[in-house]
Amino acid sequence: xxxxxxxxxxxxxxxxxxxxxxxxxxxxxxxxxxxxxxxxxxxxxxxxxxxxxxxxxxxxxxxxxxxxxxxxxxxxxxxxxxxxxxxxxxxxxxxxxxxxxxxxxxxxxxxxxxxxxxxxxxxxxxxxxxxxxxxxxxxxxxxxxxxxxxxxxxxxxxxxxxxxxxxxxxxxxxxxxxxxxxxxxxxxxxxxxxxxxxxxxxxxxxxxxxxxxxxxxxxxxxxxxxxxxxxxxxxxxxxxxxxxxxxxxxxxxxxxxxxxxxxxxxxxxxxxxxxxxxxxxxxxxxxxxxxxxxxxxxxxxxxxxxxxxxxxxxxxxxxxxxxxxxxxxxxxxxxxxxxxx
Amino acid sequence: xxxxxxxxxxxxxxxxxxxxxxxxxxxxxxxxxxxxxxxxxxxxxxxxxxxxxxxxxxxxxxxxxxxxxxxxxxxxxxxxxxxxxxxxxxxxxxxxxxxxxxxxxxxxxxxxxxxxxxxxxxxxxxxxxxxxxxxxxxxxxxxxxxxxxxxxxxxxxxxxxxxxxxxxxxxxxxxxxxxxxxxxxxxxxxxxxxxxxxxxxxxxxxxxxxxxxxxxxxxxxxxxxxxxxxxxxxxxxxxxxxxxxxxxxxxxxxxxxxxxxxxxxxxxxxxxxxxxxxxxxxxxxxxxxxxxxxxxxxxxxxxxxxxxxxxxxxxxxxxxxxxxxxxxxxxxxxxxxxxxx
Numbered sequence: 300x301x302x303x304x305x306x307x308x309x310x311x312x313x314x315x316x317x318x319x320x321x322x323x324x325x326x327x328x329x330x331x332x333x334x335x336x337x338x339x340x341x342x343x344x345x346x347x348x349x350x351x352x353x354x355x356x357x358x359x360x361x362x363x364x365x366x367x368x369x370x371x372x373x374x375x376x377x378x379x380x381x382x383x384x385x386x387x388x389x390x391x392x393x394x395x396x397x398x399x400x401x402x403x404x405x406x407x408x409x410x411x412x413x414x415x416x417x418x419x420x421x422x423x424x425x426x427x428x429x430x431x432x433x434x435x436x437x438x439x440x441x442x443x444x445x446x447x448x449x450x451x452x453x454x455x456x457x458x459x460x461x462x463x464x465x466x467x468x469x470x471x472x473x474x475x476x477x478x479x480x481x482x483x484x485x486x487x488x489x490x491x492x493x494x495x496x497x498x499x500x501x502x503x504x505x506x507x508x509x510x511x512x513x514x515x516x517x518x519x520x521x522x523x524x525x526x527x528x529x530x531x532x533x534x535x536x537x538x539x540x541x542x543x544x545x546x547x548x549x550x551x552x553x554x555x556x557x558x559x560x561x562x563x564x565x566x567x568x569x570x571x572x573x574x575x576x577x578x579x580x581x582x583x584x585x586x587x588x589x590x591x592x593x594x595x596x597x598x599x600x601x602x603x604x605x606x607x608x609x610x611x612x613x614x615x616x617x618x619x620x621x622x623x624x625x626x627x628x629x630x631x632x633x634x635x636x637x638x639x640x
Numbered sequence: 641x642x643x644x645x646x647x648x649x650x651x652x653x654x655x656x657x658x659x660x661x662x663x664x665x666x667x668x669x670x671x672x673x674x675x676x677x678x679x680x681x682x683x684x685x686x687x688x689x690x691x692x693x694x695x696x697x698x699x700x701x702x703x704x705x706x707x708x709x710x711x712x713x714x715x716x717x718x719x720x721x722x723x724x725x726x727x728x729x730x731x732x733x734x735x736x737x738x739x740x741x742x743x744x745x746x747x748x749x750x751x752x753x754x755x756x757x758x759x760x761x762x763x764x765x766x767x768x769x770x771x772x773x774x775x776x777x778x779x780x781x782x783x784x785x786x787x788x789x790x791x792x793x794x795x796x797x798x799x800x801x802x803x804x805x806x807x808x809x810x811x812x813x814x815x816x817x818x819x820x821x822x823x824x825x826x827x828x829x830x831x832x833x834x835x836x837x838x839x840x841x842x843x844x845x846x847x848x849x850x851x852x853x854x855x856x857x858x859x860x861x862x863x864x865x866x867x868x869x870x871x872x873x874x875x876x877x878x879x880x881x882x883x884x885x886x887x888x889x890x891x892x893x894x895x896x897x898x899x900x901x902x903x904x905x906x907x908x909x910x911x912x913x914x915x916x917x918x919x920x921x922x923x924x925x926x927x928x929x930x931x932x933x934x935x936x937x938x939x940x941x942x943x944x945x946x947x948x949x950x951x952x953x954x955x956x957x958x959x960x961x962x963x964x965x966x967x968x969x970x971x972x973x974x975x976x977x978x979x980x981x
Contacts, residue, residue, distance in 0.1 A: 300860070300864060303687070304687075305687035305689070306689065307686075308691050309691065328685065328687075332681075335681055340676055342842050343673070343676045343842045343843050344669065344839050344840065344841065344842055345646060345664075345669075345841060345842050346644070346645075346646035346667065346669075346842065347844070348647065348648065350650065351649070370865075371865055373863050373864060373865055376863065377861065377863040405863070408860065494687075499684055499685065500685065500686060500687045500865075501684045501686050501687065501868055501870065502684050502868055502870075503688075503711075503867070503869075519641070522718040522742065522746070523641060523642075523714060523742075524711075524712055524714055525711060525844070526844070527844045527871050528841075528842030528843075529842065529843075529868075529870060529871075530870075533684065
């Protein structure tokens with residue numbers, strides 16, 4: 300298993316600080332999650348039924364012709380390579396790097412050679428590829444591809460019988476950039492998730508958007524009842540709550556901007572980010588990570604490249620706690636040119 | 641997708657009877673489910689952490705050395721064939737018939753030839769097999785193999801490099817017959833589920849018991865976070881609730897016996913059953929199914945063999961409703977020898 304953010308128990312043990320004292324900024328989850336209502340107890344008891352309103356609610360929210368609900372986009376990440384294994388030796392798979400590591404892990408485990416590409420290399424390399432997988436906006440860099448660019452790449456890939464796969468886990472704040480509306484086209488697969496924007500990572504609900512025949516094959520591989528009954532109920536209600544979505548789409552970018560300013564003020568200008576996190580590429584990432592952890596603030600440390608991801612604090616108290624911790628960082632981590640600030 | 645019990649929306653539509661009017665006896669789920677407590681809202685929001693108490697609680701409850709929690713035993717059914725695909729052309733897979741249809745479906749989809757065997761054929765055919773898959777107690781026949789018999793078969797299979805796979809979804813009322821305690825042995829895989837005995841089918845929690853290396857391979861295939869956070873919390877508490885388990889182990893066999901008597905009194909003696917359901921093999925299964933459905937009582941109809949499964953009513957009112965509906969069945973379905981009763 301790969302390392303992930305959100306491993307609070309592990310951090311609590313490692314730093315000898317009780318679980319409830321931590322401020323967990325290690326994930327890119329919305330800390331002001333969609334407010335979960337009371338769930339009818341029968342949802343725990345009965346087998347989930349797949350002819351509820353979930354697909355309809357998803358079609359409306361994502362503006363897509365059809366979709367397959369899955370147990371978080373991770374479930375799709377695990378299984379997608381199986382759709383292509385029949386000719387894996389002849390398929391050249393390109394993937395943005397750095398990006399969410401589970402993608403490359405799943406394809407490599409399935410026996411694919413994965414060609415790692417920087418964002419600015421893709422256009423030049425595209426004619427060498429059959430499959431291209433991107434996370435858009437990218438995690439952790441925040442790099443965002445324009446829909447028009449992606450559709451051009453999709454067209455080129457499909458012309459050679461290839462496919463474009465786009466993981467849009469962080470797309471909800473900018474729905475106008477999503478490819479979900481185009482996903483009934485041959486050779487285009489889009490992944491979405493309720494984990495980040497809705498802050499419902501514990502519910503394990505995600506969606507695959509693609510042409511129907513591909514979704515049918517995925518559904519057969521995943522089998523019946525991949526999502527819990529209560530999670531289906533919550534997902535339907537969250538997807539239908541337009542007022543909450545509109546207000547959250549306003550709030551998140553403001554909060555992320557505040558985080559970027561706070562970090563920059565402390566001599567830690569972000570390399571990139573989205574409405575849900577800021578990301579800093581710095582040789583001092585490990586030192587900063589440990590110093591903050593000793594103050595019970597958990598960030599996400601990446602080694603390749605050496606970098607840190609900060610999620611959003613949930614409330615004013617948490618903002619002040621982060622600000623204080625950042626101001627108490629040992630200056631040794633600072634880059635020479637800002638050391639004197 | 642295969643047909644299953646619990647398709648209440650489908651029945652409501654087909655028979656033009658509102659959803660809330662149905663008495664659903666189409667599944668073998670305990671209708672007096674483990675009482676789900678309030679869930680901390682953070683469980684919906686955070687990524688589930690796999691170092692909670694779930695594995696420990698399962699080890700205790702199932703009396704097993706180690707296990708892998710999965711999103712219902714169905715998730716294991718979908719993925720198990722992938723552990724054996726490397727040499728599928730040389731592996732002879734035998735499976736009890738009739739049994740829970742998802743097993744054969746999953747192995748056939750993975751490219752295996754499945755040899756269907758009646759319970760009394762297995763012993764004679766065992767030396768022809770590399771893999772043997774049984775549901776114990778069997779669904780829907782209720783046929784139960786003794787642990788000693790299964791361990792002998794396991795020994796014979798393992799001697800040839802084979803494996804025994806036992807789905808114990810209905811085993812909880814008779815834990816003394818479980819093979820979970822032996823599952824750290826090479827070539828033995830046991831599946832369990834919280835769906836039936838605990839009546840928590842909506843939570844999607846099951847377990848695979850096997851030697852560690854096999855569990856590690858399964859975990860890699862399934863990827864992180866297959867189970868929702870709230871489901872993990874509920875599963876831990878249900879597995880630890882000894883008082884409820886003891887009392888339920890007493891109650892269920894009594895209720896199932898009552899169901900068997902009720903059916904026999906109406907000229908429908910059960911062919912088999914477990915503490916959670918009764919099963920009737922009868923040429924009139926379809927007629928009885930439809931007649932009961934017109935009274936908004938849903939049973940599970942099987943075509944091979946032509947048979948009906950009745951789950952347990954939840955309360956006295958439901959018992960009386962079933963009794964009344966059975967007494968109003970058109971006598972045409974009855975077998976000649978009991979027609980005059």
